Amino acid sequence: MMGQPTAIPDQNGTNSAASRPVLRRKRKHRPANSLSRGQTLLRGVVLIIGAFVFLFPFYYMLIGSLQTSPDTTIAGAFPEPGNLTLANYAAINSRIGLLTGLVNSGIFTGGVLLGTVVFGVLAGYALAVLQWRGRDATFALVLLVQVVPFQLLMIPLYVLIARDYGLADNYLGMILPFAISSVAVLIFRQYFMQLPRELFDAARIDGASELRLLWGVALPLVRPALVTALLVTFIGPWNDFLWPFLITKETSMQPLAVSLANYISNVASSAANPFGAILAGACVLAAPVVVVFLFGQRYFISADLGSSVKG
Amino acid sequence: MTRPGTHPDSGRDGERSQGELERGEVVGARHAPDSSIRTGGSKHPLHIRLFGRNPLGALFSAPYLVFVAIVFAYPLGFAVYMSFFDYFFTAPGAHVNRPFVGLANFVQVFTDPAVMQSFLNVLVFLVINVPLTVVLSIVLASALNSVVHARAFFSVSFYIPYVTASVAVIGVWLFLLNQNGLVNQLLGPLAPDPSWLINPVLAMPTIALFVTWKGLGFYILLFLAALQSVPGELYESAATDGAGKVRQFFSVSVPGVRPATVLVLLLATITGANLFTEPYLLTGGGGPNGASTSPVLLMYQQGIEQGHPGYAAAIGIVLVVFVLIIALLQNRFAGGRE
Numbered sequence: 001m002m003g004q005p006t007a008i009p010d011q012n013g014t015n016s017a018a019s020r021p022v023l024r025r026k027r028k029h030r031p032a033n034s035l036s037r038g039q040t041l042l043r044g045v046v047l048i049i050g051a052f053v054f055l056f057p058f059y060y061m062l063i064g065s066l067q068t069s070p071d072t073t074i075a076g077a078f079p080e081p082g083n084l085t086l087a088n089y090a091a092i093n094s095r096i097g098l099l100t101g102l103v104n105s106g107i108f109t110g111g112v113l114l115g116t117v118v119f120g121v122l123a124g125y126a127l128a129v130l131q132w133r134g135r136d137a138t139f140a141l142v143l144l145v146q147v148v149p150f151q152l153l154m155i156p157l158y159v160l161i162a163r164d165y166g167l168a169d170n171y172l173g174m175i176l177p178f179a180i181s182s183v184a185v186l187i188f189r190q191y192f193m194q195l196p197r198e199l200f201d202a203a204r205i206d207g208a209s210e211l212r213l214l215w216g217v218a219l220p221l222v223r224p225a226l227v228t229a230l231l232v233t234f235i236g237p238w239n240d241f242l243w244p245f246l247i248t249k250e251t252s253m254q255p256l257a258v259s260l261a262n263y264i265s266n267v268a269s270s271a272a273n274p275f276g277a278i279l280a281g282a283c284v285l286a287a288p289v290v291v292v293f294l295f296g297q298r299y300f301i302s303a304d305l306g307s308s309v310k311g
Numbered sequence: 312m313t314r315p316g317t318h319p320d321s322g323r324d325g326e327r328s329q330g331e332l333e334r335g336e337v338v339g340a341r342h343a344p345d346s347s348i349r350t351g352g353s354k355h356p357l358h359i360r361l362f363g364r365n366p367l368g369a370l371f372s373a374p375y376l377v378f379v380a381i382v383f384a385y386p387l388g389f390a391v392y393m394s395f396f397d398y399f400f401t402a403p404g405a406h407v408n409r410p411f412v413g414l415a416n417f418v419q420v421f422t423d424p425a426v427m428q429s430f431l432n433v434l435v436f437l438v439i440n441v442p443l444t445v446v447l448s449i450v451l452a453s454a455l456n457s458v459v460h461a462r463a464f465f466s467v468s469f470y471i472p473y474v475t476a477s478v479a480v481i482g483v484w485l486f487l488l489n490q491n492g493l494v495n496q497l498l499g500p501l502a503p504d505p506s507w508l509i510n511p512v513l514a515m516p517t518i519a520l521f522v523t524w525k526g527l528g529f530y531i532l533l534f535l536a537a538l539q540s541v542p543g544e545l546y547e548s549a550a551t552d553g554a555g556k557v558r559q560f561f562s563v564s565v566p567g568v569r570p571a572t573v574l575v576l577l578l579a580t581i582t583g584a585n586l587f588t589e590p591y592l593l594t595g596g597g598g599p600n601g602a603s604t605s606p607v608l609l610m611y612q613q614g615i616e617q618g619h620p621g622y623a624a625a626i627g628i629v630l631v632v633f634v635l636i637i638a639l640l641q642n643r644f645a646g647g648r649e
Contacts, residue, residue, distance in 0.1 A: 039556055043454045050451055051468040053524070058471060060493070061483040072491050123375040132368030138376065145383050149634070151585045151607045152627040155614045156386035156393060163400060180378045210367045239476035241588045242607075246615060257478045264482060264592055275486045282479035293474045297467050 061286070065089070065279035088276035089284070095277070096263050098284050101256030105238055105285075108174050108255050112237040115179035117230060123180075124188025125214050129200060139189075145182040150243070153177070158246050169253045174244050178237055184229055191225040192218055228299045231292065238289055256285045390624040398621035409621075416625035426626060429597075429604040430633065432515050433584055436605075437637070439519035441579045445572060448527055452534035453564050473528035477588045484521055485593065508594050514603040518589045526582060530575050537571035538564060569645075576641045584634045587611065606630045 060077060064070065068085045092098065126132065127139050157177055167173025195218060203217050219226065241257045248254045254262070260281040358366075394417070397410045420426050455465055472480060487494050488507040495502035503510055507517045545563045554562060565572075586605040590597045596612075597604030606626055614623025 036556075043458065046450070046454050047458060047465050051465055054472055054528070055468045057480060057483045057487065058475075060487065061479070064483065064486055070486070072486075072489065072493050073496055074493065077493065119374040119378070122371040126365075126368035126371035130363075130365035130368030130371070132363035132365050134369055134372075135363065138372050141376075141379060145379055147635070148383055148387060149581060149585050149631060151587070151610065152390055152624075152631050153383065153386045154607070155610060155620045155623045155627060156389040157382070158615060159393070159398075159400070159620055160386060160389065177382050179382070180375050182379075185375060210365060235474050239474075239478075241476070241478055246611075257476050260482070261478045261588075261592055264478070264485070265595065275482075275489075278482040279486060282482035286475045286479040289474050289476065290471065293471065294467065297463065297470075 058286070058290075061279050061282055064275060065283045067273075067276055069273060070275045088273060088280035091273070092260075092263070092277040092281040092284075095267055096256075096259040096281065097251070098256065098281070100252060101254060101259045102284070102288070104171075104253060105255040105257065107171050108240075108244065109234060109237040111171065111175035112178045112181075113230060113233055115175070116181045116184045116233045117226070119180045120184035120188050120229070121214075121219070121226075123185045124190075125192050125218060127185070127189040128192035129195075129213070129218065130210065142182050142185050142189075146186075150177070154242065154246065157243075162247055167247070169248050169250045171253075173247050174255075175237075177243060178240075181233060181236070184233060187225075187229050187232075188222075191222040191229075195221055224299060227296065231296045231299055234292060235289060256281075260285055390627060393621045394625040394628055396621050398619075398624075400618055400620070412621070416622050417629070419622060420625050420629050425601055425604065426606070426609060426629075428601050429606045429609050430630075432603060432605060433586070433633075435515045436519045436522075436586065437580060437583045439516055440523050440583055441576060443519075443523050444527060444530055444579045445575055447523070448530035448575065449534050449565065449568065449572070451527070452531045452538055453560060455531065456535055456538045469531050470528035472525050477525065478592065480525060481521075481589065481592045488517065505599075508603075509599050511599050511602040514594050514599060518586070518593060518603055519583075521593065522582065522586070522589060526579070530579070533571050533575060534568055537568040541567035573642065573645055576645055577638055580637055580641065581634060584630060584637075 063077065063079060065088050066079070066084045066086070067076070068083050068087065070076075071080070071083060089098075123138075123142075127135060127142070161173045161176060162168035165173070167176070199217060199221075200213060203213050208217070238255075239257060240255075241261055244255045245258045245261065248258060251259060251262075260278070263281060264278055355364075395411060395413060397412045397415075399409065451469065455462065455469070458465065485508070486492055489495070490506040490509075492506070495506060503513055507513050541564065545567065546559055549559050549563050585607055587607040590603045590605050590608050591611075594603040597608050607630070610623040610626050610630075613626065614620045
């Protein structure tokens with residue numbers, strides 16, 4: 001699967017051809033435990049096909065959003081000067097109000113982020129570092145809560161929040177079910193667990209208070225992890241559809257994901273170029289996350305905290 | 312983590328027992344408070360025995376506990392309660408009699424062909440999505456783990472679908488999988504008729520493929536982290552014993568990331584069971600003819616659109632039991648001893 005020996009091109013080659021890679025290998029001082037050439041090639045092909053499959057729809061999204069009339073032929077995948085327009089963005093904006101949607105998404109996301117980071121760090125720190133009665137029970141609870149899918153709670157939460165508390169079409173009602181993420185608590189706990197215990201013992205012997213330990217010792221050490229958790233949490237509410245869809249009926253309160261989804265399922269059939277408008281909306285919805293991701297990608301990808309703590 | 316020789320306390324006689332205690336707690340973290348009480352019971356004052364060494368921990372966790380009570384525990388109980396009643400919506404403040412119906416909602420769940428269809432759809436989804444997710448993400452993660460050039464580029468391109476809103480990428484896949492879409496144009500005469508998402512046989516597998524594509528980056532990230540924690544010495548000694556790269560992949564990498572595999576299995580299963588956005592938007596509400604309805608979509612239709620939250624809650628409970636059974640089976644066959 002990862003490169004059979006038969007796939008190596010230079011094994012059946014002539015002497016001179018076979019000796020060249022050996023020479024190169026010697027010059028670069030490659031360790032004995034590295035991939036053969038064929039395996040490297042196969043790995044490259046696998047990765048490039050993967051990257052193409054993952055990236056192409058995004059490229060196509062952008063191209064499609066700029067087309068005057070949808071061109072689904074293979075030639076349509078390449079930009080055509082005569083068929084380019086920004087009219088689709090104007091069309092979707094006149095139907096669902098892109099700016100309102102972006103602002104609503106932003107408020108929803110911001111509220112969730114604030115709650116998740118502040119309360120998640122506190123609970124994660126308490127679970128990882130502090131010794132207190134009830135810690136085991138709380139940790140078991142955090143794990144147990146993972147098992148409860150949001151979809152089981154969806155109906156009772158809707159009844160409670162929208163009907164009983166009257167928080168439908170309200171930011172608080174949108175944020176409340178996601179105000180603290182149990183996953184974030186677990187992640188923060190994991191990060192704090194990786195810090196050497198000696199550090200805390202030493203600081204305690206020096207007379208540091210627990211709050212000071214958290215703020216002055218533990219948090220700076222896990223800062224890269226904190227940024228990672230922040231960025232990962234950002235994705236959730238920004239992209240979330242089901243709950244805001246249930247709780248908001250007024251278009252002025254809907255996050256962009258909800259208003260675009262409503263456009264896809266209801267309005268699209270009556271538009272002149274429905275796909276162009278949908279793709280334009282999709283680009284606007286996707287752009288902030290993609291930008292945040294591209295700028296913060298080293299935090300997403302350097303998921304191994306080990307180096308930052310050990311180094 | 313806490314090696315005897317390197318522990319700062321181990322040099323000092325008076326602190327030695329303290330150091331021993333700490334080490335015991337690190338190893339058996341789950342039983343930490345108990346062991347501290349047992350070992351140091353006579354030494355520690357009463358308040359430590361009652362509340363533990365850092366009672367502040369309870370305060371730090373209080374907001375989370377309150378949140379769990381309000382958003383998880385109470386609604387969970389409410390869901391179970393509701394499922395035994397013919398619950399319906401009223402204007403706020405109105406008091407009406409909602410009759411107790413016993414198990415009638417559950418009987419209806421098991422006799423409703425639409426519900427059975429939706430559970431079968433989830434099974435079809437899981438059979439396609441879960442193995443594909445595990446295999447593809449472990450292969451791509453180990454390819455990524457060993458690559459030197461353009462590593463960041465590949466990582467970014469794998470993660471991008473995961474970080475983008477479902478609603479946005481559904482838009483472009485609707486365009487791609489359309490009857491005259493690019494995918495069918497490329498396939499030419501091989502294009503399925505009716506097209507992917509309006510084909511009763513292909514609708515659910517297409518959704519499964521879409522979700523695999525969408526979520527794979529996350530699982531690659533998980534496996535990548537797990538691969539990086541596999542000690543390099545294992546690969547070196549495997550190479551010394553004459554194992555090639557392929558052999559190393561199956562004999563070192565795959566067993567080394569087993570805990571991650573179990574996690575991925577579980578997460579992929581839960582994601583599959585909670586499917587809503589994809590059938591709602593990709594196949595226009597579970598079409599054609601219910602061939603891609605998911606239980607959660609049914610819950611939405613029954614509970615909120617048609618106003619039978621009691622029945623919807625019953626579907627939810629059955630769904631959770633269904634997921635638990637699958638998760639237990641997975642854990643039994645893939646989980647090993649832990």
